[in-house]
Amino acid sequence: MDQRKASNAKRGGAPTSADVARLAGVSQATISLVLNGRASKVRISEETRKRVISAAAQLGYTPNHAARSLRQRSTKIITFVLPTLENPYYSDIVSAAQIAAQQHGYAVSVIPARTKPGEFHALSLLQGAAFDGIVVAGRENCAAPELLQLAARGVAVVALQERSPDPSIYSVSVDLEAGGYLATRHLIELGHRRIAHVMEELPRPDTWRDRVDGYRRALAEAGLPLDPSLVVITENSMAGGCKAIEQLLLDRQRPTAAFMYNDQMAVGALHALRTHGLRVPDDFAVVGFDGLAMGQFTAPPLTTIDHPRRDIGRIVIETLIGAIEKGSLEVKQHLLPVKLLVRESCGGLEAPNQKP
Amino acid sequence: MDQRKASNAKRGGAPTSADVARLAGVSQATISLVLNGRASKVRISEETRKRVISAAAQLGYTPNHAARSLRQRSTKIITFVLPTLENPYYSDIVSAAQIAAQQHGYAVSVIPARTKPGEFHALSLLQGAAFDGIVVAGRENCAAPELLQLAARGVAVVALQERSPDPSIYSVSVDLEAGGYLATRHLIELGHRRIAHVMEELPRPDTWRDRVDGYRRALAEAGLPLDPSLVVITENSMAGGCKAIEQLLLDRQRPTAAFMYNDQMAVGALHALRTHGLRVPDDFAVVGFDGLAMGQFTAPPLTTIDHPRRDIGRIVIETLIGAIEKGSLEVKQHLLPVKLLVRESCGGLEAPNQKP
DNA sequence: ATGAAAGCGCTAACAC
DNA sequence: GTGTTAGCGCTTTCAT
Numbered sequence: 001m002d003q004r005k006a007s008n009a010k011r012g013g014a015p016t017s018a019d020v021a022r023l024a025g026v027s028q029a030t031i032s033l034v035l036n037g038r039a040s041k042v043r044i045s046e047e048t049r050k051r052v053i054s055a056a057a058q059l060g061y062t063p064n065h066a067a068r069s070l071r072q073r074s075t076k077i078i079t080f081v082l083p084t085l086e087n088p089y090y091s092d093i094v095s096a097a098q099i100a101a102q103q104h105g106y107a108v109s110v111i112p113a114r115t116k117p118g119e120f121h122a123l124s125l126l127q128g129a130a131f132d133g134i135v136v137a138g139r140e141n142c143a144a145p146e147l148l149q150l151a152a153r154g155v156a157v158v159a160l161q162e163r164s165p166d167p168s169i170y171s172v173s174v175d176l177e178a179g180g181y182l183a184t185r186h187l188i189e190l191g192h193r194r195i196a197h198v199m200e201e202l203p204r205p206d207t208w209r210d211r212v213d214g215y216r217r218a219l220a221e222a223g224l225p226l227d228p229s230l231v232v233i234t235e236n237s238m239a240g241g242c243k244a245i246e247q248l249l250l251d252r253q254r255p256t257a258a259f260m261y262n263d264q265m266a267v268g269a270l271h272a273l274r275t276h277g278l279r280v281p282d283d284f285a286v287v288g289f290d291g292l293a294m295g296q297f298t299a300p301p302l303t304t305i306d307h308p309r310r311d312i313g314r315i316v317i318e319t320l321i322g323a324i325e326k327g328s329l330e331v332k333q334h335l336l337p338v339k340l341l342v343r344e345s346c347g348g349l350e351a352p353n354q355k356p
Numbered sequence: 357m358d359q360r361k362a363s364n365a366k367r368g369g370a371p372t373s374a375d376v377a378r379l380a381g382v383s384q385a386t387i388s389l390v391l392n393g394r395a396s397k398v399r400i401s402e403e404t405r406k407r408v409i410s411a412a413a414q415l416g417y418t419p420n421h422a423a424r425s426l427r428q429r430s431t432k433i434i435t436f437v438l439p440t441l442e443n444p445y446y447s448d449i450v451s452a453a454q455i456a457a458q459q460h461g462y463a464v465s466v467i468p469a470r471t472k473p474g475e476f477h478a479l480s481l482l483q484g485a486a487f488d489g490i491v492v493a494g495r496e497n498c499a500a501p502e503l504l505q506l507a508a509r510g511v512a513v514v515a516l517q518e519r520s521p522d523p524s525i526y527s528v529s530v531d532l533e534a535g536g537y538l539a540t541r542h543l544i545e546l547g548h549r550r551i552a553h554v555m556e557e558l559p560r561p562d563t564w565r566d567r568v569d570g571y572r573r574a575l576a577e578a579g580l581p582l583d584p585s586l587v588v589i590t591e592n593s594m595a596g597g598c599k600a601i602e603q604l605l606l607d608r609q610r611p612t613a614a615f616m617y618n619d620q621m622a623v624g625a626l627h628a629l630r631t632h633g634l635r636v637p638d639d640f641a642v643v644g645f646d647g648l649a650m651g652q653f654t655a656p657p658l659t660t661i662d663h664p665r666r667d668i669g670r671i672v673i674e675t676l677i678g679a680i681e682k683g684s685l686e687v688k689q690h691l692l693p694v695k696l697l698v699r700e701s702c703g704g705l706e707a708p709n710q711k712p
Numbered sequence: 713a714t715g716a717a718a719g720c721g722c723t724a725a726c727a728c
Numbered sequence: 729g730t731g732t733t734a735g736c737g738c739t740t741t742c743a744t
Contacts, residue, residue: 028723070738071721071724098468425738
């Protein structure tokens with residue numbers, strides 16, 4: 001009653017800049033100037049600056065995010081839309097992204113979108129410009145038409161491992177084809193002739209060259225036939241890898257090696273082989289894909305195709321922030337190299353058995 | 357120039373409710389009424405309703421999140437602050453939470469806070485009420501004084517696996533002590549006498565009973581001595597588990613079994629044992645903690661303490677939304693039961709070897 | 713049944 | 729140097 005307006009803090013909510021202004025005996029504008037560092041334009045006297053700082057500290061003032069975002073038309077949040085948190089693959093990417101983003105004053109969050117098609121929805125709901133930029137992973141998510149709309153409205157979008165026909169959507173990918181080639185060639189060099197590839201279902205095979213294309217190339221290069229019964233499609237999980245291998249072992253002409261879609265599936269594969277009494281790598285060789293930390297601790301340690309995950313995270317953020325702040329970028333598509341990481345699941349130097 | 361105000365859509369941004377209003381030939385208020393379903397109060401004629409819907413669809417209108425949040429003082433977002441995405445432990449929790457939240461009209465996001473103390477900061481920055489509720493995991497994060505402040509301002513906070521002295525912070529936990537007891541007793545029943553416990557550093561041992569307390573209880577109950585050299589503290593990772601076991605194997609009086617802090621560390625333990633030529637469970641038994649899917653695929657499959665992760669996720673959300681909407685809740689602390697999941701890493705029925 | 717207008721908390725022109 | 733003012737896009741009384 002003594003004030004035109006009750007202090008917000010008194011009302012139980014968070015203190016507002018008006019509260020700070022009242023306490024410091026200055027105007028709201030001054031608060032904003034000081035707290036956003038624009039006081040460096042020497043427009044604010046050192047004396048007031050200190051008063052404002054201390055008043056803000058005393059009240060525990062934090063600017064209201066919604067209000068600021070509304071006014072500035074920018075949230076300073078970049079979000080990752082991931083199919084699941086189950087696979088630690090994204091862990092390093094997100095960590096690296098977070099560090100890079102922080103340096104530019106952005107925060108990163110993750111929203112897990114269930115892979116069921118309809119539920120990209122969760123994002124669509126959030127997209128009243130709740131984020132300045134989004135990075136999308138997972139085929140289902142990348143395919144969503146909402147992405148184009150977002151991009152059209154000025155939200156920066158980068159797709160992980162997925163090329164969009166629309167040029168407004170950037171992409172950062174790893175060279176899957178090269179990875180597939182490297183993995184398969186490694187197996188061939190070790191003497192294997194019947195090499196299986198276990199993969200997940202690929203919805204739009206023409207969009208992007210995947211592991212299987214590199215697998216084919218390596219086979220062709222070595223003059224090895226491509227046996228369709230050796231390419232099995234399964235669910236993307238440890239259990240899926242396990243089942244796929246069991247199926248392959250039923251074949252009257254067993255393969256002697258398998259190149260697995262990713263490390264998770266490879267873990268399943270190792271398990272299936274062990275269960276069936278096959279020794280790895282002596283009886284059967286396995287190559288994974290991703291380079292997860294886990295691969296060091298499998299039995300035996302997993303030979304795999306390592307991804308530069310920290311680089312991915314950093315480049316994603318640089319791309320996104322570039323797009324947000326400059327509007328448009330020269331290079332729309334980044335393609336990062338992979339490398340073969342030799343551990344023990346293929347044997348190293350000794351010649352493996354030829355098919356039994 | 358033909359309108360008082362240029363359409364926002366024309367300016368390249370997202371369409372606003374004013375744009376929709378103009379197109380439908382009604383007022384902004386009507387748009388809001390219709391789109392928020394408050395038209396069910398029969399205040400809006402079916403005719404206008406349809407016109408609004410179609411105008412909105414035509415423009416691809418989505419309400420601006422910042423503006424709505426500002427006006428309603430609520431964001432309808434609940435965020436998880438997790439120490440890392442590396443450990444898939446949280447995956448199921450977050451999934452279950454997302455499903456529950458969605459039913460109440462809330463979205464869930466995750467923000468990974470690096471465990472280094474200073475960097476809870478990232479959150480503190482975001483907390484200009486950017487979220488209606490937050491759930492915090494990880495000791496470092498839970499300990500942050502910012503939490504109390506947030507709670508004081510009306511942000512609902514639940515801590516995972518951590519009891520706060522402040523009653524305004526809710527908690528949902530699993531009965532760690534019981535888990536430790538179950539794991540250790542299982543080992544004792546199998547005939548082990550020298551049982552190690554590998555754990556991570558616990559900063560404030562008095563806050564909450566942890567696995568190690570259950571371990572002590574089981575030992576005491578069986579009249580077994582507590583040998584301090586058998587309790588080793590290591591980094592929380594597969595590599596940490598590995599190193600801890602290697603250290604234990606150096607002991608002139610080796611343990612015959614280890615109860616590991618979590619499944620990740622247990623994976624490291626299995627690896628170390630394998631490397632040193634010990635057979636599990638014949639030469640050494642291992643119990644994990646968490647019940648990750650991964651445990652089915654280790655060599656051998658891991659006996660562990662399973663957590664009701666889906667229940668945790670659901671209860672967290674119910675608690676949070678209850679707190680947000682009702683203001684205060686009867687039950688502040690939830691303690692959920694765990695159960696022993698017997699696989700093969702301890703042997704099942706046959707008696708293990710007594711110490712070598 | 714609908715429109716007009718106020719205001720959420722903040723920042724950015726523009727005054728003084 | 730600092731205060732005043734005008735919105736950002738939305739929801740919500742209160743009029744009509």
